[in-house]
Amino acid sequence: MRSEPALSAPTIDRVSSYAEVRPEQRTPFARYRHSLWLLTQRDLRVRYSTSVLGYFWSILDPLVMAGIYWFVFTQVFERTVGNDPYIVFLLAALLPWMWFNGAIADCTRAFLREAKLIRSTRIPRTIWVNRLVLSKGIEFLASVPVLVIFAVIYGAPLTTGVFLFPLAILIQTVLTAGIGLLVAPLVVFFRDLERAIKLVLRFLFYASPIIYATSDLPAGLQFWAAFNPLSGLFSLYRAAFFPEQLDWFVVGISVLMSLLFLALGLFVFARTERAVLKEI
Amino acid sequence: MTAPVIALTDVGIRFRRNRRGRRNFKDLFAGRKRRSRPGEFWALRHVSFTVQRGEAIGVVGRNGQGKSTLLKLVTGVVLADEGTVHVVEGVAPLIEITGGFVDDLSVRDNVYLTAGLHGMTRKQIDSRFDDIIDFAEIADFIDTPYKHLSSGMKVRIAFAVISRLEEPILLVDEVLAVGDKAFREKCYQRIEELLAGGRTLFFVSHNERDLRRFCTRGLYLDKGDLVLDAPISEVLTRYNADYGIKPA
Numbered sequence: 001m002r003s004e005p006a007l008s009a010p011t012i013d014r015v016s017s018y019a020e021v022r023p024e025q026r027t028p029f030a031r032y033r034h035s036l037w038l039l040t041q042r043d044l045r046v047r048y049s050t051s052v053l054g055y056f057w058s059i060l061d062p063l064v065m066a067g068i069y070w071f072v073f074t075q076v077f078e079r080t081v082g083n084d085p086y087i088v089f090l091l092a093a094l095l096p097w098m099w100f101n102g103a104i105a106d107c108t109r110a111f112l113r114e115a116k117l118i119r120s121t122r123i124p125r126t127i128w129v130n131r132l133v134l135s136k137g138i139e140f141l142a143s144v145p146v147l148v149i150f151a152v153i154y155g156a157p158l159t160t161g162v163f164l165f166p167l168a169i170l171i172q173t174v175l176t177a178g179i180g181l182l183v184a185p186l187v188v189f190f191r192d193l194e195r196a197i198k199l200v201l202r203f204l205f206y207a208s209p210i211i212y213a214t215s216d217l218p219a220g221l222q223f224w225a226a227f228n229p230l231s232g233l234f235s236l237y238r239a240a241f242f243p244e245q246l247d248w249f250v251v252g253i254s255v256l257m258s259l260l261f262l263a264l265g266l267f268v269f270a271r272t273e274r275a276v277l278k279e280i
Numbered sequence: 281m282t283a284p285v286i287a288l289t290d291v292g293i294r295f296r297r298n299r300r301g302r303r304n305f306k307d308l309f310a311g312r313k314r315r316s317r318p319g320e321f322w323a324l325r326h327v328s329f330t331v332q333r334g335e336a337i338g339v340v341g342r343n344g345q346g347k348s349t350l351l352k353l354v355t356g357v358v359l360a361d362e363g364t365v366h367v368v369e370g371v372a373p374l375i376e377i378t379g380g381f382v383d384d385l386s387v388r389d390n391v392y393l394t395a396g397l398h399g400m401t402r403k404q405i406d407s408r409f410d411d412i413i414d415f416a417e418i419a420d421f422i423d424t425p426y427k428h429l430s431s432g433m434k435v436r437i438a439f440a441v442i443s444r445l446e447e448p449i450l451l452v453d454e455v456l457a458v459g460d461k462a463f464r465e466k467c468y469q470r471i472e473e474l475l476a477g478g479r480t481l482f483f484v485s486h487n488e489r490d491l492r493r494f495c496t497r498g499l500y501l502d503k504g505d506l507v508l509d510a511p512i513s514e515v516l517t518r519y520n521a522d523y524g525i526k527p528a
Contacts, residue, residue, distance in 0.1 A: 031399055034396065034399075034401075035396070035397055038393060038396045038397055039397070042382060042385070042389075042393055045385065045389070046382060046384050046385065049384065049385070050384050116376060116378075116379035116380075117379050117380050117397075118357070119352075119357055119375075119376050119379060120357065120373060120375055120376040120377065120379035120380060121357070121373075121379075121380060121397050121398060122355055122356035122357050122371070122373075123397060273359065274358070274359040274360075274361065277357065277358045277359060278293075278295055278296075278358060
């Protein structure tokens with residue numbers, strides 16, 4: 001048996017003694033948060049350090065999209081849906097959609113892209129999904145000023161509905177994490193899912209009230225549209241400028257669906273975790 | 281006798297033989313207690329042992345007999361299908377050490393990132409940063425993107441970071457095969473220092489001299505079974521006898 005150095009030994013020695021402070025002593029929750037934050041920071045740093053425009057990319061993307069839809073639906077076609085000013089109506093749902101879409105699309109590669117890192121560290125595996133939700137969420141928050149600027153330019157009146165914004169962000173975090181936890185492990189086994197999910201996302205873009213509102217749908221469809229959790233979510237975001245968009249029935253369903261997805265996601269993730277680790 | 285720092289009880293893990301094997305949803309959600317299915321094999325089975333604090337253990341066996349898998353189980357980067365793996369203290373894994381490094385970030389950012397992911401706080405890293413860079417001998421390249429380093433430098437910086445983690449358990453999996461002779465000797469000295477500091481060591485190697493140098497106890501794995509758990513010299517004798525290798 002090797003003898004341990006005395007605890008009082010001076011620690012100028014290159015190797016510190018066994019009894020010294022060790023990283024493990026932090027609580028699991030603090031470690032989780034720490035790792036999550038490090039990886040999110042890394043994501044953002046890599047993205048912004050390798051491109052010249054950096055931060056502006058997270059604004060430019062929704063801006064160009066909004067510009068296209070604004071042109072098509074107000075200049076080319078006679079618009080009968082949504083509210084005025086349409087660009088604000090559009091952006092209020094398009095920006096959160098970018099968060100959702102980006103996070104889920106990235107989740108399809110959550111394990112495959114980080115395989116080396118996952119094989120060498122044992123941080124809780126849900127981090128690989130949650131960090132994507134977080135970094136896309138931060139980009140979303142960074143793009144909110146775009147919405148504010150357009151609201152100011154077009155004079156959209158701000159209502160008390162703006163206080164629902166944090167609630168909307170919370171619901172979206174739950175929903176996105178839930179679907180991410182569901183999708184990420186399944187893609188490892190069924191690579192085809194990666195492309196399938198891209199298709200589903202494109203479909204979902206038009207199936208969700210982004211360029212229109214739920215109330216613009218035919219009466220028969222409105223009830224079913226509520227089961228798309230994004231319907232209630234976007235109506236919450238829009239409540240900041242268009243309180244008439246708020247329908248608590250739809251929001252309620254959206255909350256339920258989000259929690260359901262989170263439960264399902266956690267279940268699938270837990271059941272497939274050991275198979276995923278062997279596969280990557 | 282104090283409580284063991286590592287305890288494996290009847291541990292088994294199986295893998296699929298062919299990567300392209302058919303997977304279906306039923307398979308994926310089936311309980312892990314299910315019997316082995318065709319096309320799968322047990323990489324390790326019925327492995328039980330305990331490790332006391334401060335022990336230095338060499339893992340011996342031919343290629344593909346489960347040595348690396350055993351280390352991964354102890355690290356916690358794969359999970360057992362049977363039995364329990366109980367590790368009470370933190371682990372510094374020298375397995376795929378360059379895995380956490382990001383090509384586009386500088387060496388400095390990478391050191392903070394990797395050490396952070398292994399659980400060090402910013403302050404702890406600050407205080408050891410110079411040590412790490414000194415050890416890796418790449419002081420001139422601190423702000424160079426990681427991808428521009430030579431492969432030897434990459435391994436050096438990675439080893440420097442992981443070996444500074446101050447974790448009580450150290451796992452080494454043949455990583456030192458790369459790197460020049462002088463650096464390898466430096467790494468070995470570092471491992472010896474860590475051992476002297478009371479660390480627990482798990483060492484996988486095919487090099488008998490290295491095994492004898494560090495380890496006191498040996499585990500001999502063959503065909504997924506733990507064949508022998510004895511002092512290292514006994515284990516090596518048995519291994520050599522089994523596979524007809526003349527003692528060096």
